[in-house]
Amino acid sequence: MITKRKPLPYIFFILAWVLSVSSVFAQTAPLGDPRTMKFDPVTITVPEVERVVLENGLIVYLLPDRELPLVTVSAMIRTGSIYEPADKVGLAGLTGTVMRTGGTARLAGDQVDDELEFLAANISMGIGGESGSASLDILKKDFPRGLAIFADMLRAPAFEPAKVEQAKRQALEAIRRRPDSPGGITAREFRKLLFGADHPLGRESTADTVSRITRDDLTAFHRQFFAPNSLILGVTGDFEKPAMLDALRKAFGDWPPQPVALPALPPVTASSGPAATRSVNVLRRDISQTHLRIGHLSVKEDDPDYFALALLEDILGGNSFTSRLFRDVRSRQGLAYAVGSRIVPGNAGPGVFMMQALTKGPSTHQALASMLDHMERLRQEPVSPEELQLAKDAFLNSFVFSFADSGLIVGRLMGLEYHGLPKDFLQRFRDSVVRLTREDLLRVARQHLHPDRVIILAVGKDTDFEKPLSTFGRITVLTLKPGG
Amino acid sequence: MARRLFIVLIGLALLTGPAAAADRSANAPGLEERVVEHRLANGLTLLLMERHQAPIVAVNLTYKVGGVHEHNGITGVAHLYEHMAFKGSRTIGVTDAAREKPVLDELDRLAEAITAEKARGPAADRTRLAALRTQFAETEAAAAGFVVPAELATLYQRHGGVGLNATTGKDLTRYFLSFPSNRLPLWAAVESDRMANGVLREFYKEKNVVLEERRQRTDNSPNGRLHEAFSSAAFQAHPYGLPVIGWPSDLDGLSKARTEAFFQTYYGPANAVLAIVGDINQKDVIALVEQTFGRIPARPPSPPVLTTEPSSAGERRVEVEYAAEPQILIGFHKPGTGHPDDEIFDVIDSLLSEGRTSRLHKRLVQDKQLATGISAFSNYPGAQYPNLFVLGATPRAPHTAAEVEQAVYEELDRLKKEPVTPRELEKILNQIDAAQVRALRSNSGMASRLGYFQAISGDWRETFTRRDRIAKVSPEDIRRVAAHYFTKSNRVVATLVKPTSPTAPEAKP
Numbered sequence: 001m002i003t004k005r006k007p008l009p010y011i012f013f014i015l016a017w018v019l020s021v022s023s024v025f026a027q028t029a030p031l032g033d034p035r036t037m038k039f040d041p042v043t044i045t046v047p048e049v050e051r052v053v054l055e056n057g058l059i060v061y062l063l064p065d066r067e068l069p070l071v072t073v074s075a076m077i078r079t080g081s082i083y084e085p086a087d088k089v090g091l092a093g094l095t096g097t098v099m100r101t102g103g104t105a106r107l108a109g110d111q112v113d114d115e116l117e118f119l120a121a122n123i124s125m126g127i128g129g130e131s132g133s134a135s136l137d138i139l140k141k142d143f144p145r146g147l148a149i150f151a152d153m154l155r156a157p158a159f160e161p162a163k164v165e166q167a168k169r170q171a172l173e174a175i176r177r178r179p180d181s182p183g184g185i186t187a188r189e190f191r192k193l194l195f196g197a198d199h200p201l202g203r204e205s206t207a208d209t210v211s212r213i214t215r216d217d218l219t220a221f222h223r224q225f226f227a228p229n230s231l232i233l234g235v236t237g238d239f240e241k242p243a244m245l246d247a248l249r250k251a252f253g254d255w256p257p258q259p260v261a262l263p264a265l266p267p268v269t270a271s272s273g274p275a276a277t278r279s280v281n282v283l284r285r286d287i288s289q290t291h292l293r294i295g296h297l298s299v300k301e302d303d304p305d306y307f308a309l310a311l312l313e314d315i316l317g318g319n320s321f322t323s324r325l326f327r328d329v330r331s332r333q334g335l336a337y338a339v340g341s342r343i344v345p346g347n348a349g350p351g352v353f354m355m356q357a358l359t360k361g362p363s364t365h366q367a368l369a370s371m372l373d374h375m376e377r378l379r380q381e382p383v384s385p386e387e388l389q390l391a392k393d394a395f396l397n398s399f400v401f402s403f404a405d406s407g408l409i410v411g412r413l414m415g416l417e418y419h420g421l422p423k424d425f426l427q428r429f430r431d432s433v434v435r436l437t438r439e440d441l442l443r444v445a446r447q448h449l450h451p452d453r454v455i456i457l458a459v460g461k462d463t464d465f466e467k468p469l470s471t472f473g474r475i476t477v478l479t480l481k482p483g484g
Numbered sequence: 485m486a487r488r489l490f491i492v493l494i495g496l497a498l499l500t501g502p503a504a505a506a507d508r509s510a511n512a513p514g515l516e517e518r519v520v521e522h523r524l525a526n527g528l529t530l531l532l533m534e535r536h537q538a539p540i541v542a543v544n545l546t547y548k549v550g551g552v553h554e555h556n557g558i559t560g561v562a563h564l565y566e567h568m569a570f571k572g573s574r575t576i577g578v579t580d581a582a583r584e585k586p587v588l589d590e591l592d593r594l595a596e597a598i599t600a601e602k603a604r605g606p607a608a609d610r611t612r613l614a615a616l617r618t619q620f621a622e623t624e625a626a627a628a629g630f631v632v633p634a635e636l637a638t639l640y641q642r643h644g645g646v647g648l649n650a651t652t653g654k655d656l657t658r659y660f661l662s663f664p665s666n667r668l669p670l671w672a673a674v675e676s677d678r679m680a681n682g683v684l685r686e687f688y689k690e691k692n693v694v695l696e697e698r699r700q701r702t703d704n705s706p707n708g709r710l711h712e713a714f715s716s717a718a719f720q721a722h723p724y725g726l727p728v729i730g731w732p733s734d735l736d737g738l739s740k741a742r743t744e745a746f747f748q749t750y751y752g753p754a755n756a757v758l759a760i761v762g763d764i765n766q767k768d769v770i771a772l773v774e775q776t777f778g779r780i781p782a783r784p785p786s787p788p789v790l791t792t793e794p795s796s797a798g799e800r801r802v803e804v805e806y807a808a809e810p811q812i813l814i815g816f817h818k819p820g821t822g823h824p825d826d827e828i829f830d831v832i833d834s835l836l837s838e839g840r841t842s843r844l845h846k847r848l849v850q851d852k853q854l855a856t857g858i859s860a861f862s863n864y865p866g867a868q869y870p871n872l873f874v875l876g877a878t879p880r881a882p883h884t885a886a887e888v889e890q891a892v893y894e895e896l897d898r899l900k901k902e903p904v905t906p907r908e909l910e911k912i913l914n915q916i917d918a919a920q921v922r923a924l925r926s927n928s929g930m931a932s933r934l935g936y937f938q939a940i941s942g943d944w945r946e947t948f949t950r951r952d953r954i955a956k957v958s959p960e961d962i963r964r965v966a967a968h969y970f971t972k973s974n975r976v977v978a979t980l981v982k983p984t985s986p987t988a989p990e991a992k993p
Binding site for chain 1: 695924
């Protein structure tokens with residue numbers, strides 16, 4: 001028989017949000033037409049997350065969740081590849097990799113792996129564009145040991161020379177293999193067009209920049225950015241708060257703070273200048289399917305229009321199956337398996353709006369024209385009331401999944417603090433969505449979507465295209481640089 | 485939307501060790517006791533697990549049908565049907581099903597006439613073909629007039645459904661999503677309707693979508709090309725050798741009647757396993773499922789897969805020419821689910837490829853640095869029937885696939901000669917136990933596990949009992965299995981090579 005679980009011992013229920021606007025009438029009648037079913041609104045109680053700042057500036061979020069005998073510590077670190085020198089692109093990524101593999105002041109890299117894998121524990125480390133991240137996931141019984149290794153890795157990585165060399169060789173092989181993936185080529189070339197090939201957000205590593213990186217560069221990069229006052233930790237799982245705080249103080253408390261300078265990001269001028277016009281770029285590859293990407297720079301996450309733009313983007317191509325691009329380009333016209341749109345709001349740098357599709361060479365022009373038409377239509381006429389209602393209902397009724405587990409709840413708070421956003425950001429998002437009107441979406445479409453200024457990139461065999469793409473603007477033919 | 489076609493292929497590396505009997509392991513007490521099994525009169529198996537952390541629920545509906553039930557001529561039908569299952573039913577996705585039907589029938593008649601005319605090859609009547617195609621386009625436009633686009637997905641999304649998707653593999657086709665838990669009645673109504681009353685609308689359009697999927701996953705992917713050729717070389721008789729996505733010509737010629745017949749044969753309730761994990765009350769859900777799925781009539785059992793792969797007389801090697809960096813796949817024929825050697829391969833899989841301390845990773849990636857990555861799949865390309873144990877590697881220049889291959893064989897030979905250490909075996913068990921605990925972190929992960937084992941082995945308890953069998957695997961078992969299966973004549977090898985440089989163009993006379 002089932003042992004009924006006790007509810008989670010969440011002691012501090014501070015908020016109970018009512019999450020549905022449309023379905024207000026509860027009904028337990030027999031099953032009928034699913035189109036007319038009504039349900040109670042979904043209510044959730046969000047547990048209080050404790051935030052503690054240690055004496056050395058290290059920020060800790062704590063949310064115990066006793067369901068399973070596991071503890072997870074995740075970290076965000078104020079660093080990123082945007083801070084690496086232009087002649088050593090790839091340095092940040094390599095630093096993250098070798099922090100994980102290259103041992104610590106107390107243990108060789110191979111010993112770390114041996115011990116962690118025997119305990120079935122996972123530690124990850126990585127440095128991306130605008131942040132570094134790390135995590136420890138371990139059975140509760142092994143937590144003290146895991147935390148000690150994790151802290152050593154963050155504080156005193158050894159960067160064993162052999163592991164540095166190995167990571168460099170792996171990075172070089174990955175560069176060699178870049179031309180094998182049209183999707184990867186498309187993503188990198190599009191970033192170059194958006195941000196500029198020399199901008200920290202657009203540039204890419206090459207065999208040259210990687211070869212130039214030395215072990216000293218890695219240790220210096222680590223020293224420059226890894227300090228307790230640059231770190232945000234989030235702890236979830238099976239623990240008592242006081243004991244956890246003691247353990248964290250023991251592991252990190254004597255780590256002295258240091259000033260960390262984060263240089264400002266240079267402005268993006270490649271595609272955002274006042275004279276920007278639509279650009280059509282073709283990169284020739286001998287493949288039977290064209291990778292299309294269309295987009296331009298967009299708003300930052302703290303822009304008051306971001307919420308409206310996000311909902312508009314759900315309607316355009318964000319929601320699978322029901323979005324305009326999916327229904328038209330995929331289901332009605334049968335032109336693509338993968339088609340959609342995205343808006344990535346900016347933080348350090350600008351945001352990006354983009355649409356993408358993969359279609360056979362002979363339907364490239366048709367797919368591109370359809371996507372641009374859909375973008376233009378959002379500026380010409382308001383979305384239908386039904387579309388707006390569906391997008392709102394989908395957002396609001398699935399809002400509960402933002403609180404599906406403690407890791408999500410804590411991870412979000414960490415991210416908001418990291419990016420300087422208010423901690424009730426998601427609540428504001430929700431409240432804004434409830435109020436949005438068709439006119440609001442029309443206004444943001446007109447203000448923030450610019451079909452006349454998009455960057456179009458087509459990677460494929462242009463001799464197969466049914467019509468030249470010059471009907472969309474003057475074509476620039478791109479060439480793939482070695483290792484590009 | 486990422487509809488992952490080869491989920492079984494990818495998923496099994498992770499699923500090799502989902503064991504750790506809850507009552508035997510201190511880590512997850514009572515896990516096994518929390519699962520409730522209920523069998524409907526029509527044969528549908530229902531598995532439930534209550535988990536009240538958040539007011540949400542994950543549903544996973546797994547059908548025991550996949551590429552293994554196809555043959556040349558209808559390859560791709562299982563996967564195409566999976567796409568069609570999102571198009572609705574007699575009531576959903578359509579304005580007027582009664583008026584739609586004759587139009588769809590006419591469309592099918594025209595499609596079959598076109599297929600028949602094309603099949604005449606060079607003798608085909610081009611004028612007639614052109615006329616048929618015009619008629620077809622007009623009729624297809626008329627049919628589109630009845631479509632309520634994406635109504636099924638709209639219903640789910642409006643009520644907060646997330647992660648709506650499906651996958652088709654060799655053995656199984658799986659449909660899943662997550663929901664706010666109080667909306668389960670809506671899901672039951674929609675899902676039972678599409679199980680009983682699916683209508684294949686937008687059928688011919690969707691074939692084009694699948695062809696685009698094929699271009700994306702296979703035709704323009706060095707990895708996809710290699711895997712397709714590898715499976716074909718390994719299985720000459722058994723349908724595991726056929727591509728799940730389908731041969732392009734089969735997809736082109738596949739009739740709606742064949743697709744409909746496939747659905748009628750394999751989508752009966754007795755072929756379905758429904759796993760529901762989350763904030764539910766088991767009694768209510770059983771009642772709900774009885775009220776909806778319970779009304780679907782039982783269907784005759786689907787026919788068994790009869791073909792078995794004859795033993796290969798000698799090694800098979802295949803080269804795939806593609807303008808990309810080299811890759812290699814090495815496979816050894818092995819038994820399928822239920823054979824006592826099956827778990828031993830799971831242990832060997834972990835031993836060789838799981839983590840940085842695994843043997844092949846240490847030797848090829850760390851020490852000799854011949855490769856940048858190495859992976860093993862212990863149930864390739866499917867799990868149910870006799871299949872392959874596969875090792876795949878990415879050589880690191882200037883090292884070649886041949887060097888990597890040689891190093892792999894040396895490591896396999898070591899398994900035949902030296903007994904593995906107790907610590908290596910203990911590490912594997914620790915990892916299996918921990919994976920079992922972690923599986924419970926997500927409702928959808930748990931639902932997927934329960935449904936997978938019920939469908940593949942006929943008993944969801946395999947999730948737990950497999951761990952105990954793995955615990956009994958001895959160094960001698962591993963030595964015996966390695967010596968028996970890892971032989972040259974039992975081997976299939978596929979390599980990706982660059983096309984030989986084209987011969988210099990002949991001088992014009």
